[in-house]
Amino acid sequence: MQFVDQVQIHVRGGAGGKGAVAFRREKFVPKGGPAGGDGGDGGSVILTVDGGLSTLLDFRYKNEYFAPPGEPGANKDRYGHAGADLVLRVPPGTQVFDDVGGALLADLKEPGESFVAGAGGRGGRGNIHFATATDRAPRKSEPGLPGEERRLRLDLKLLADVGLLGFPNVGKSSLIARISAARPKIADYPFTTLVPNLGMVRLSGERSFVVADVPGLIEGAHRGAGLGDRFLRHLERTRVLVHLLEVSSTPGRTPFRDFMALTRELKLYDPQLAARPQIVVLNKLDIPEVSRRYARLALPFKNRGIPLLAISAATGEGIGPLLEAVWKRVAGAPDSNRF
Ligand SMILES: Nc1nc2c(ncn2[C@@H]2O[C@H](COP(=O)(O)OP(=O)(O)OP(=O)(O)O)[C@@H](O)[C@H]2O)c(=O)[nH]1
Numbered sequence: 516m517q518f519v520d521q522v523q524i525h526v527r528g529g530a531g532g533k534g535a536v537a538f539r540r541e542k543f544v545p546k547g548g549p550a551g552g553d554g555g556d557g558g559s560v561i562l563t564v565d566g567g568l569s570t571l572l573d574f575r576y577k578n579e580y581f582a583p584p585g586e587p588g589a590n591k592d593r594y595g596h597a598g599a600d601l602v603l604r605v606p607p608g609t610q611v612f613d614d615v616g617g618a619l620l621a622d623l624k625e626p627g628e629s630f631v632a633g634a635g636g637r638g639g640r641g642n643i644h645f646a647t648a649t650d651r652a653p654r655k656s657e658p659g660l661p662g663e664e665r666r667l668r669l670d671l672k673l674l675a676d677v678g679l680l681g682f683p684n685v686g687k688s689s690l691i692a693r694i695s696a697a698r699p700k701i702a703d704y705p706f707t708t709l710v711p712n713l714g715m716v717r718l719s720g721e722r723s724f725v726v727a728d729v730p731g732l733i734e735g736a737h738r739g740a741g742l743g744d745r746f747l748r749h750l751e752r753t754r755v756l757v758h759l760l761e762v763s764s765t766p767g768r769t770p771f772r773d774f775m776a777l778t779r780e781l782k783l784y785d786p787q788l789a790a791r792p793q794i795v796v797l798n799k800l801d802i803p804e805v806s807r808r809y810a811r812l813a814l815p816f817k818n819r820g821i822p823l824l825a826i827s828a829a830t831g832e833g834i835g836p837l838l839e840a841v842w843k844r845v846a847g848a849p850d851s852n853r854f
């Protein structure tokens with residue numbers, strides 16, 4: 516499935532129907548009173564969260580959404596029908612911005628939550644409302660009001676409890692595949708993952724959390740290197756980060772240097788993100804060289820008071836304790852991290 520996380524759309528509510536001017540014409544009533552009904556309200560363009568969606572892809576193909584107008588009022592006191600609302604479904608985590616002024620108008624998180632993006636115009640009143648003691652046959656009615664028109668930017672920032680981060684190829688997708696039902700592509704080359712994946716992790720006793728696997732990060736990511744900030748933003752609304760490391764054969768790279776490099780990237784991108792609770796994990800422990808060197812590799816972390824967990828996404832070793840450690844941090848993390 517294609518992933519689209521930023522789109523611009525043009526919305527307009529339907530205009531209200533015009534109020535009618537009409538008079539009673541009953542057989543034995545020579546001069547009937549006013550009988551022009553009200554116009555119906557215009558339909559509204561409404562954004563609503565669908566928990567089953569995870570992309571704004573549909574808006575790529577169509578970006579103008581105009582709701583239908585209300586019908587005009589008619590004679591014999593008949594009101595015009597309201598225009599139907601035009602309901603657009605968006606994924607959880609969709610922020611709605613005014614594309615002109617830039618203001619955040621809505622942050623749609625929970626399934627069913629909705630936002631009136633373009634309100635329909637009110638229908639005009641018919642002449643039945645304008646009779647007075649001195650004017651029993653008013654020829655006055657109101658036009659319907661125009662619908663609200665706006666240019667909006669929809670900006671999806673995934674909502675997950677846990678964000679997985681790490682250099683390309685460290686095994687992020689392998690880990691999410693092991694711990695959830697997500698089945699991302701896994702391969703022995705960098706940038707296998709091109710779009711974020713979400714996976715639901717279930718632990719014993721009804722405990723669960725959602726993990727986001729994002730494309731691998733490299734130095735300079737905050738200013739767009741690699742797949743860069745396009746995906747860093749999807750870590751913004753996670754409560755806990757799991758920083759995955761490997762022993763790479765690339766000269767100059769060590770797990771600690773990788774860790775420092777990506778910590779710097781996070782800081783440069785958003786200091787708040789760098790301050791998020793982080794669990795640091797060495798992967799590929801099934802490789803003999805890695806398990807042999809583990810104690811040594813953990814030393815620089817230990818000196819900074821950071822525990823270095825070790826796992827093998829391939830064999831499952833160490834995964835149980837990792838998930839328990841993650842759960843502890845998720846359960847203890849303030850909700851405000853997901854603002
Ligand atoms: N031996 C071993 N290999 C692993 C382990 N975990 C992942 N790999 C291998 O490492 C390579 C990269 O794995 P991915 O899961 O695609 O890595 P990634 O971090 O998602 O990579 P990008 O999406 O490119 O950032 C694959 O060849 C995996 O089979 C592990 O625990 N042990």
Ligand SMILES: [Mg+2]
Nearest residue numbers: 687688707708
């Ligand atoms: Mg991957």
